[in-house]
Amino acid sequence: MExxxxxxxxxxIANGDEAAFRLLSRRHAARAIRLAQRIVQNHALAEEIVQxxxxxxxxxxxxxxxxxxxxxxxFRIVVNLCLNQKRRPSFAPLESAGDPPDPSxxxxxxxxxxxxxxxxxxxxxxxxxxxxxxxLLTYHEGLSNAETATVLGTSVSAVETLLxxxxxxxxxxxxxxxx
Amino acid sequence: MTVFxxxxxxxxxxxxxxRWPASEQAFTGRMLADPVARALLDQAKMLDQVISRAExxxxxxxxxxxxxxxxxxxxPLPPQRxxxxxxxxxxxxxxxxxxxxxxxxxxxxATLGIVVGLSSLGMSMAISLxxxxxxxxxxxxxxxxxxxxxxSVTGLGP
Numbered sequence: 001m002e003x004x005x006x007x008x009x010x011x012x013i014a015n016g017d018e019a020a021f022r023l024l025s026r027r028h029a030a031r032a033i034r035l036a037q038r039i040v041q042n043h044a045l046a047e048e049i050v051q052x053x054x055x056x057x058x059x060x061x062x063x064x065x066x067x068x069x070x071x072x073x074x075f076r077i078v079v080n081l082c083l084n085q086k087r088r089p090s091f092a093p094l095e096s097a098g099d100p101p102d103p104s105x106x107x108x109x110x111x112x113x114x115x116x117x118x119x120x121x122x123x124x125x126x127x128x129x130x131x132x133x134x135x136l137l138t139y140h141e142g143l144s145n146a147e148t149a150t151v152l153g154t155s156v157s158a159v160e161t162l163l164x165x166x167x168x169x170x171x172x173x174x175x176x177x178x179x
Numbered sequence: 180m181t182v183f184x185x186x187x188x189x190x191x192x193x194x195x196x197x198r199w200p201a202s203e204q205a206f207t208g209r210m211l212a213d214p215v216a217r218a219l220l221d222q223a224k225m226l227d228q229v230i231s232r233a234e235x236x237x238x239x240x241x242x243x244x245x246x247x248x249x250x251x252x253x254x255p256l257p258p259q260r261x262x263x264x265x266x267x268x269x270x271x272x273x274x275x276x277x278x279x280x281x282x283x284x285x286x287x288x289a290t291l292g293i294v295v296g297l298s299s300l301g302m303s304m305a306i307s308l309x310x311x312x313x314x315x316x317x318x319x320x321x322x323x324x325x326x327x328x329x330x331s332v333t334g335l336g337p
Contacts, residue, residue, distance in 0.1 A: 014259075016259065025248055026244070029244045029247050029248065030239045030243075031239075033239045033247065034238075034239045043243070047243055047246055047247050054251060055257065058256055058257070058259065059259055060260055062259050062260065062261045063260060063261075117229060120226075120229045120230060124230070138193075139230050139231055145191070145192075160191040163190055164191055167189075167190035167226070168190065170230065171222070171226060174225070174226055
């Protein structure tokens with residue numbers, strides 16, 4: 001059953017097969033948590049959102065039609081829940097404080113690389129929600145622009161605009177770090 | 180193709196021109212002869228690497244996944260939302276022997292409702308007809324009493 005395609009598992013879930021639901025949940029939970037975490041920037045909230053998204057998969061499975069891959073539909077649920085959550089006021093997560101740098105003398109190069117990574121990660125976090133989500137879906141999840149448009153519920157040209165604006169901001173952050 | 184257009188393509192499609200749409204790739208070779216365009220592409224490759232590195236650094240521990248799955252197991256799953264049409268189809272075509280008593284009960288209920296409705300309609304019509312006759316008789320009596328009461332005019336003459 002481990003190799004069963006998502007589409008077949010969804011057919012089972014639509015008929016109330018809980019084992020298929022558990023398997024599908026385990027298969028997609030990690031990527032969904034990672035995506036949610038990067039959008040909402042909060043571990044606990046990301047887990048809650050993914051749990052809610054999985055429940056919605058269960059509830060709406062009989063209505064699901066395999067017009068698009070399951071993952072695209074699932075990501076759309078997760079992203080919608082995340083963006084809805086982001087519209088509400090929230091506390092700053094503790095993890096945003098960052099880790100202390102490694103003080104060992106042979107790690108200077110690693111520290112510089114890590115600082116660059118951190119400044120780009122901070123620049124990604126500072127992007128508007130939809131631009132950040134577009135970057136996460138294309139770079140992190142490897143989705144095409146068309147798939148990203150489906151997940152975000154928008155057109156491909158709108159996704160292209162989001163990506164172009166996001167890249168402009170990230171390029172500026174990279175240039176600022178190089179100075 | 181201008182440098183600005185080239186930069187836009189890099190932003191939208193990434194720093195690997197082989198992944199760009201075929202219509203745009205035709206002009207890429209000519210653009211790469213330009214040192215400015217080549218510098219833009221090198222910068223974009225570096226940015227792509229940094230973004231990808233930043234993204235892949237975020238690994239999700241197993242216990243986070245286990246917490247989510249345990250949360251799902253801790254409570255009964257809610258009922259699924261079936262489309263109305265498919266629910267009817269499933270009942271009518273897929274499982275006739277389970278659903279026929281429901282249809283029979285529905286038909287009996289409908290028949291009983293019609294019979295009760297018709298009989299009560301007949302009763303109410305009979306009652307109203309009877310009332311009409313009684314009222315007509317009473318009205319006739321009263322009118323004749325008021326109009327032709329001989330006592331009421333007695334002694335009024337000069």
